[in-house]
Amino acid sequence: MQKATVVVKKITAEDTIAVRHPVLRAGRPKEDCYFQGDDLKTTVHFGIYDNDKLAGVATFLDSKFPTFEGRHLQLRGMAVLDEFKGRGFGKRLLEAGEELAKKKKINLIWCNARILAVPFYEKLDFKKIGASFEIPKVGIHFVMYKQISNTFDSC
Template sequence: MPAECRVIDYSDQYPLRATVLGQAASPKPGDDAPDTLHVGVYIDGQLVSIASVYHEPPPDSTDAGAWRLRGMATLPDAQGKGYGRLALSRCIDHVRASAGTRIWCNARAGAVDFYRALGFSAHANAQDVPGHGIRYYCERPV
């Protein structure tokens, strides 16, 4: 059965977020904003990958065209099969349709190559984000 990428409610992503990212099953700021998009990729009815985009500039910026990618996660046994790419592509399409100019994220060290392969540039200076570990700022134009 082919992968199905569809819009989901923000609460639908909590179990996968907790499993893959170790994040608590609780709302993030902006989860329920009208322009926020949450997508899920399903295989045989099982949610295997998620991604969300928020109309939010990066720290120390006022760029109204910037959108934040957050909560990107794919189940370990589903990684490397294009499901994360599918979810991210849907988010990029949403940002583009919303007149966004760029998308950014704070990527885990192990995910930087994934983002680079999809056109993101990664800044060399890493940050230690309390409760989340080392993160790299990545961005790409849409």
């Protein structure tokens, strides 16, 4: 029997919709699944595949969060299909984003975290900042961030 393979790779904005739609925008039109900045050259979309089946997605956009110094990535569209949850796929996608941040010498990743996803981000060393706020049609969120590095030495 063939061994199961799980790989993370870069995908297109269009590819993400197959997961964003059922997980993040269920019951809403597909058009609601596209984010501003999805097609920018600087935006990176990652997909995690389990035996060639796209199981989860995450998008990282160059976007500065005003409170912090330095250069930042915003994580958007973090989603894992129900049948693949709890297998470390979300973690693998975040790790891919952290590697990307290091390569780009970006010192912080932030996101608007749904209240239900806060414990997931906390587990991966993200911290909450500020009060909760409501995003219409989606629900209560917190801004969360993870410091990747304070400085990047030149080599």
